[in-house]
Amino acid sequence: MNTGTEDKAPPAVAAARDTVCTVRGLIRTYPAGSGARRRGLRRRGPAAEPALVRASDGIDLDVRRGELFGILGPNGAGKTTLVRQLTGLLRPDAGSIDLLGHDLVRHPDRAARLIGYLGQESIALDELTVSLAAETTGRLRGLGAAAARAARDAVLDELELGTIASRPIKRLSGGQRRLACFAAALVGERPVLVLDEPTTGMDPVARRAVWAALGRRRTENGATVLLVTHNVIEAETVLDRVAVLDHGRVIACDTPAGLRALVADEVRLDLVWRTDPPLDLPEIAALHPLADIAGRRWTLRLPHDHARTTVAQLTAGPAYASLDDFTLATPSLEDVYLALGGRSKGLVKS
Amino acid sequence: MTVIAQTGPGRGGAAVGTVNAGEAAPLAPRARFWSAFAAVYRAQLSRARVARIPLLFVATFQSVGIMVMMRGVVDAGDGEAARAVVAGSSVLVVAFVALNLLAQYFGQLRASGGLDHYATLPVPPAAVVLGAAGAYASFTVPGTLLTAIVGCVLFHLTLTTLWVLAVVIPLAGAALSGLGAALGLLAPRQEIATLFGQLGMSAALLLGVLPASHLPAPIGWVRDLLPSTYGVEAFARTLGGSAGTDWAAVLGDLSVCAAVGVASLAVATRAYRRAACR
CATH class of the missing domain: 3.30.70 (Alpha-Beta Plaits)
Structure with a gap:
């Protein structure tokens, strides 16, 4: 969704205006309630259709090259559903996703070759050491053995994870665990990074390391970062532009300053x-x-x-x-969210 | 899919796309099957150090315990019952780890969104399933060997043909881990995956340890349907020593294991593909 932000775009973004990701009319519905209830409804015949919840309700987005683009909304706003569609994990019911010229609705498997993804769950990596998690992810991202080891070492150095490299991820604190998974997401360069609440549980030092690492990838490689957050302070301080999501809809999309001006x-x-x-x-x-x-x-x-x-x-x-x-x-972005008619509470200020 | 020529490698060797107007960005290369398989296998094997050792100990202890218990009712020496107890208990370690634990692992991975990690990497689904199945089958090697050695000593059977485990473990491992992976990935809920894994292991225990000729006909048919039976049979046939072994029958049993392994791993790969992208 564009809301006339051209004049307010930061110079770095203004210099590279080409669009990396275009989303149009994205719709994804879920049957409401539990699986058991759905089965119960089916038994009563076709007349008793289960109620549908629209987790994505006609989403339009344009993300530009090199942007640090945020998707902000409280829990249940549909952020993760949107991200799962962008990463090819979930098929939309309707709508289109174009990422760097590739139709991800028709070819969801291409997402893995364009995107570095950090999900909310780390269970697949939990029992690996930090070092092996990064190296294995690199191998699975198509790097050769030597390249994966080199990329692993570079990322672990960059994020100062060397001292805990040989410890299993599940035995780390929440913030360290998140940082280790972030490291794995960075191994094997990708033009687009999609990060679902990357800094959850991190202390300020780790957060700074994350923003610095993302900054380097944006300036050195022109990487575009799409990140999900429900933290308004984070959204205001680090993002170039924010799409505010509520009940599966983009209710506003602008720079943080532009959004705050709405309730100035x-x-x-x-x-x-x-x-x-x-x-x-x-x-x-x-x-x-x-x-x-x-x-x-x-x-x-x-x-x-x-x-x-x-x-x-x-x-x-x-x-x-x-x-x-x-x-x-x-006013903060939380005030913007409420002023725009956001119906849920749950944005975090920390 | 068309792979568009790669330009300008970024840090680490993968391509970072640059797009001209109207042109699609180059796609980073996929992970090749064998290197992805090796990476998944190695990662899964390393999990044993962190999480699996107590369970591997339980698997072995359970089998050895069963043999000690059965020694009270089965005479030592080369007989059908002694062979069945030793072979059944040894293959039970494979069933415990490859079928039960792998069904639980994939069930848990699927329920908690852990599959997303693999699904967002350009890795062939078969490499993920085979890598995990191979690692779980490998976990069983020390326990199966130990159980077989203790069993042969306890029941006065020959140790000379234990080399056959070098074939039995991979093939029974393939059949049972394929089944475990398929159950874990197909079960609609994690609890059901766990339940099926446990039931499969219980069936392998009950139907593998007792000699076939002592079972009523309908139970015998169920026994014939269980893939672990063919691993047990192949191993049991050799426990009387090389000279008395019907090697053609051993080969036949192992072929069944291999066929079930191929089929179940194919089903598991399909199930993974379905579970990973909804």
């Missing part, structure tokens, strides 16, 4: 009450219907003027005694 006239006010909020005060009672309430925390998205007045009232008036903390912040 609003600010977010977070109030944390010491105990129960003083609803007997009229100004607090008036705010109550506008608040998104999570325990003692109220989150309000208000126009600038309204926010200023509210903060003045709160800090000067009797309600201040009941306040434990308050913050006023410029």
Whole structure:
């Protein structure tokens, strides 16, 4: 989906505008409910059709060469279903996927020869050592024995995994395990990398190593990176462009700054009450219907003027005694997601 | 599929595509069958060090235990019953590991999305299935050998024809690991894969260890349907020493193992292909 971002594209992206991946009208449905219930419905005859859930509901995307393109959405938004179709693991019911001139709907097997993929699951690699996981993946990506060993050594050095190279992946911490799988995904160069929540569980040092490694591949080899995340901070800081997914639809697609500009006239006010909020005060009672309430925390998205007045009232008036903390912040991509009509919670800010 | 001429190798030798307008990017080369097979085999074999050793010990201990128990009711010396116990217990190690554990492994891999790793690599499906099946068959070698040696000593059978295990283990291993892989990949749920694996092993135990002539006819027919039977038969025939062995019958039994191995591995490869891309 293009939403007129041409003017806001960063210079690096503007220099290479050709499209690497074009997705049009992608639809993939699942029968709702468990397998047992589906079988039960079938037994009642063809009239009782199982309800269908559209995990991809008419998705359009254009990813440009060299971009770090993100797919952002809460759990259940359809991110992984989309990625599985892009990597040839799942056939769409309808729609087209063109990757570097190849029709991946007709030839899903070509995806493996164009894409380096990091899935969420590491079970196939868990019982291998970090070193063997990287080397084996390289061999299976078509490298010869010597080339696979050389690529393994280079990637393990790059990600500073040398000290844990001989340890089985399953015996590592969550973040190290993820980094080891990321290393395997990088062995055997590919023009496109598709990464499903690559930094889950990683500490800041490992995250920086991931972004640096991706940066090198983009600048040196012109690699394009498509990554799935539900972390808004990550999305705002590292991505060139973001497609915001909700219930199988792209509800917005732009640079993080472009998306935030959509809600630039609003600010977010977070109030944390010491105990129960003083609803007997009229100004607090008036705010109550506008608040998104999570325990003692109220989150309000208000126009600038309204926010200023509210903060003045709160800090000067009797309600201040009941306040434990308050913050006023410029909108994040989470605010964009909610402002665009995102219906689920579950975006992560860390 | 047309492989478009590769340009500019990137780091590590694979092609990194550069596209002109209207032209498809070059595809990176596929992994060749034998190198992919070797890589999967080696990786699977290395898993033994991490995860499989306790289970291999259990497999061997179980078989040796059965032989010790049966020694209480079966006389030592060259007889049908003694041969059946030793051969059945030895091939049981193969059934435990190659059929039961491999069915569980593929069932788990399929249920948890682990197949995605292989499915997103340009690797021939047969290389993944055969590599894993070969490694699981190899896991059985020490346990089967140990069981056979202990059995021959315990039942006063000759050790001179144990070399036949060099053929029995790979062929029975192919048949049973093919069956295990097919069950694991075809079972709709992981629990069902585990159940079938366990049932297959139980059948190999019950129908392999007892001499065929002691079984009622219908049970004998079920025994004939079980691929492990032919591995047991081939090995049992040789336990009386080279001179008394009907080598043609041994060859016949081993051919059945080989045929079942080829068929079941082909089914497993098809099942893998189906499970990997939905």
